[in-house]
Amino acid sequence: MDTIFSKIIKREIPADIVYETDEILAFKDIDPKAPVHILVIPKKPIPTINDATAEDAELIGKVILAAKDIAKSLGIAESGYRLIMNCNKDGGQTVFHLHCHLVGGRQLAWTPG
Numbered sequence: 001m002d003t004i005f006s007k008i009i010k011r012e013i014p015a016d017i018v019y020e021t022d023e024i025l026a027f028k029d030i031d032p033k034a035p036v037h038i039l040v041i042p043k044k045p046i047p048t049i050n051d052a053t054a055e056d057a058e059l060i061g062k063v064i065l066a067a068k069d070i071a072k073s074l075g076i077a078e079s080g081y082r083l084i085m086n087c088n089k090d091g092g093q094t095v096f097h098l099h100c101h102l103v104g105g106r107q108l109a110w111t112p113g
C-alpha cells in the first residue's frame with residue numbers, strides 16, 4: 001500500500017531529507033516534537049514492526065545505526081536523544097511504513113502517554 005512515506009521515497013512529495021543510502025532515507029518530521037525530530041525509514045515498505053521478519057534484521061539494524069550517525073552529525077550524540085518506533089493504534093502509529101523517530105535537542109520527559 002502506498003503511504004506518504006513511499007511518496008517521499010519516490011520524490012512525489014517534498015521532504016527535508018537529511019540522509020540517504022540505497023536502503024535508508026531520513027528526513028525532518030513535518031510536526032516536530034523537539035528541536036531535533038528526524039524520521040529514519042527503510043525504503044522497503046514494512047507497514048509496522050509487527051510485520052518485520054528475521055530477513056529484515058539487518059535492515060532494521062541499519063535504520064538504528066543511521067539514526068545514531070544522524071544524531072552525531074546533528075551534534076546531539078553526547079547530550080542524548082531518544083529513538084522511538086510506534087506500532088499500531090495504542091502505540092500512536094499514524095503512518096504505516098516502518099519508521100524510527102530520532103528525537104532530541106532538549107531534555108526529554110519519560111512519561112509515555
Ligand code: AMP
Binds near residue numbers: 030094095
Ligand atoms: P507515527 O505517529 O509514529 O506514525 O509518526 C508519523 C510521523 O510522520 C508524525 O510524527 C508526523 O508528524 C510525520 N509526518 C507525516 N507526514 C509527514 C510528511 N509529509 N513529512 C514529514 N513528516 C511527516
